[in-house]
Amino acid sequence: MKIAVTSGKGGTGKTTIATMLAKAAENAQYLDCDAEEPNGKFFLKPEIEKTIPYTELVPKINEDRCTFCEKCADACAYKALVVMGKPLNKVMFFDELCHSCGACAYVCPVEGALVEIEQEVGLFNVGKAGNIDFVEGVLNIGEASATRLIATMKKRFMNDKKTVILDSPPGTSCSVVETIDGVDFVVLVSEPTPFGLSDLRLTVELVRDMGLPFGIVINKAEKENSLIDDYAKKENIEILYRLEFSRQIAEGYSKGILPFDKYAGDFKKVLKRIEELI
Amino acid sequence: MSKELVVISGKGGTGKTTLTASLASVIKNKVIVDADADAANMYILMKPEVKHKELFKGNPKAVINTDRCIKCDQCRQLCRFDAIYVNSDGEYVVDELKCDSCKLCQIACPVEAVDMKDVYSGQWYESETAYGIMVHAKLYPGAENSGNLVTMVKHRAHLIADEKNIEYILVDGSPGIGCPVISTISGANFVIIVTEPTVSGLHDLKRVKKLCDSFKIKSGVVVNKYDLNSQKTEEIEEFAKREGMPFLGRIPFDKCVVDAIVNLQIPYEACDSVKHAVDEILSKAMELL
Numbered sequence: 001m002k003i004a005v006t007s008g009k010g011g012t013g014k015t016t017i018a019t020m021l022a023k024a025a026e027n028a029q030y031l032d033c034d035a036e037e038p039n040g041k042f043f044l045k046p047e048i049e050k051t052i053p054y055t056e057l058v059p060k061i062n063e064d065r066c067t068f069c070e071k072c073a074d075a076c077a078y079k080a081l082v083v084m085g086k087p088l089n090k091v092m093f094f095d096e097l098c099h100s101c102g103a104c105a106y107v108c109p110v111e112g113a114l115v116e117i118e119q120e121v122g123l124f125n126v127g128k129a130g131n132i133d134f135v136e137g138v139l140n141i142g143e144a145s146a147t148r149l150i151a152t153m154k155k156r157f158m159n160d161k162k163t164v165i166l167d168s169p170p171g172t173s174c175s176v177v178e179t180i181d182g183v184d185f186v187v188l189v190s191e192p193t194p195f196g197l198s199d200l201r202l203t204v205e206l207v208r209d210m211g212l213p214f215g216i217v218i219n220k221a222e223k224e225n226s227l228i229d230d231y232a233k234k235e236n237i238e239i240l241y242r243l244e245f246s247r248q249i250a251e252g253y254s255k256g257i258l259p260f261d262k263y264a265g266d267f268k269k270v271l272k273r274i275e276e277l278i
Numbered sequence: 279m280s281k282e283l284v285v286i287s288g289k290g291g292t293g294k295t296t297l298t299a300s301l302a303s304v305i306k307n308k309v310i311v312d313a314d315a316d317a318a319n320m321y322i323l324m325k326p327e328v329k330h331k332e333l334f335k336g337n338p339k340a341v342i343n344t345d346r347c348i349k350c351d352q353c354r355q356l357c358r359f360d361a362i363y364v365n366s367d368g369e370y371v372v373d374e375l376k377c378d379s380c381k382l383c384q385i386a387c388p389v390e391a392v393d394m395k396d397v398y399s400g401q402w403y404e405s406e407t408a409y410g411i412m413v414h415a416k417l418y419p420g421a422e423n424s425g426n427l428v429t430m431v432k433h434r435a436h437l438i439a440d441e442k443n444i445e446y447i448l449v450d451g452s453p454g455i456g457c458p459v460i461s462t463i464s465g466a467n468f469v470i471i472v473t474e475p476t477v478s479g480l481h482d483l484k485r486v487k488k489l490c491d492s493f494k495i496k497s498g499v500v501v502n503k504y505d506l507n508s509q510k511t512e513e514i515e516e517f518a519k520r521e522g523m524p525f526l527g528r529i530p531f532d533k534c535v536v537d538a539i540v541n542l543q544i545p546y547e548a549c550d551s552v553k554h555a556v557d558e559i560l561s562k563a564m565e566l567l
Binding site: 008009010011012015036037039042075077078099100101102103106107139141142143144145146148151169170171172173174175176177178181192193194195198199202203205206209210220225227247250251253254255256 | 287288289290291292295316317318319322337356358359360375376378379380381382385386417419420421422425452453454455456457460474475476477478479481482485488489492503506507510531536539540542
């Protein structure tokens with residue numbers, strides 16, 4: 001069973017809910033896909049056994065062989081290559097613009113003039129947090145997008161025999177799409193504020209577009225506030241759980257401590273319910 | 279030339295919009311920009327009246343013409359984004375959400391069966407608010423990352439500021455360290471990084487500070503909900519001192535803020551604790567801007 005935990009925006013408690021679910025599951029694997037700001041480690045406190053570099057292919061130009069025909073620059077949709085012909089005879093490459101699509105290498109007519117080399121853009125930390133298999137992706141600072149890193153992480157590490165919890169990046173853009181693509185269920189974490197509702201609507205639109213089953217967990221829920229409940233009722237979405245608003249949880253969170261034991265039973269029930277809904 | 283003040287945070291939910299909206303309520307003579315197109319929230323508090331609206335074109339996506347396609351499989355093999363698949367009818371199809379617009383499939387197709395089709399990835403707006411003109415945007419869910427859109431709305435704000443002789447541009451940025459944030463901070467005169475006194479807050483602050491440094495942009499730090507963990511707040515202050523980074527101030531954890539937002543009020547106007555803190559932050563930021 002693969003469950004992605006996402007939220008329209010950050011700070012709604014996505015990592016809180018994802019790590020609680022991982023702790024409550026019998027045989028869990030936790031994948032931190034929020035590679036721009038991976039935070040799950042602070043709460044699961046894994047022992048990292050291996051750090052594996054994540055590389056992407058980038059072009060390297062051999063100016064002795066290059067004929068400066070500009071085909072590579074014309075093919076590059078991201079304007080990462082600039083060719084300066086005679087008398088300079090130079091090719092400039094802007095790696096922060098490169099998406100590693102391979103078009104430049106494909107079109108280059110001269111053998112050996114443009115070859116692709118591996119460049120490190122991030123890494124994977126793999127380890128164990130008690131019984132939980134832990135993997136996190138970390139994007140290097142200055143790199144534009146974590147989307148492909150997430151795709152690679154899922155392909156290389158995801159263990160189908162486990163209950164996989166994927167902690168998603170915030171927002172609704174391509175890295176989130178990559179994270180939730182192919183999962184069995186999406187948990188949308190939301191908080192009962194107008195901000196939370198606005199973001200939730202966007203995420204609901206996305207998961208519906210993608211045809212994935214989903215439910216809502218309300219974080220920082222308060223009895224007198226029915227903002228999310230009203231919306232969920234109208235949209236016919238199931239509320240899986242309400243985690244109470246608590247200064248204690250917030251203070252604990254700030255120290256990297258979450259009340260896993262206190263809520264283990266609740267989250268076991270949530271997992272059971274998700275299984276029924278798949 | 280107007281001066282650009284940008285508010286960002288290592289991650290979302292640290293109180294970035296709370297602070298930006300509060301600054302918007304005090305700073306006179308500015309254009310407001312909501313650059314967090316992924317999860318635009320400023321509009322909720324600014325209550326903009328949209329005056330002008332335009333579609334935003336994203337990068338064109340590949341489309342395979344099934345009449346022409348000879349099923350040679352080249353495009354599928356070459357696509358590094360796994361965007362091309364064979365559907366149950368045996369036809370080659372591009373998954374628009376995965377297509378990265380690189381055009382390699384079009385270049386490689388031997389029978390010219392691939393077209394690049396324009397798609398709209400969002401909308402941007404120019405609005406009137408009680409706090410000044412606001413430029414904001416909405417990215418369609420699942421659309422590609424918003425760096426270009428951020429650049430566009432900021433550019434628009436600068437044009438307005440130049441034309442109307444407006445002194446400041448106040449930008450609510452997006453979370454993270456990726457493409458939209460890079461676009462958000464590029465060209466900024468000063469960046470305020472909002473963080474929380476948590477283990478993850480400090481970690482994220484370090485990453486986003488490094489990002490600002492690598493683009494040689496001046497940044498200062500604000501701790502929101504500082505009293506949730508005074509020890510961590512001190513650690514953050516020490517970190518700032520060590521890094522030669524101006525410490526701009528602390529905002530307390532106050533339920534009043536949540537209540538204000540639920541009631542669609544700007545925290546600065548509704549909560550004394552926020553007012554005092556923001557006044558101090560602003561005066562320090564203005565000295566550095």
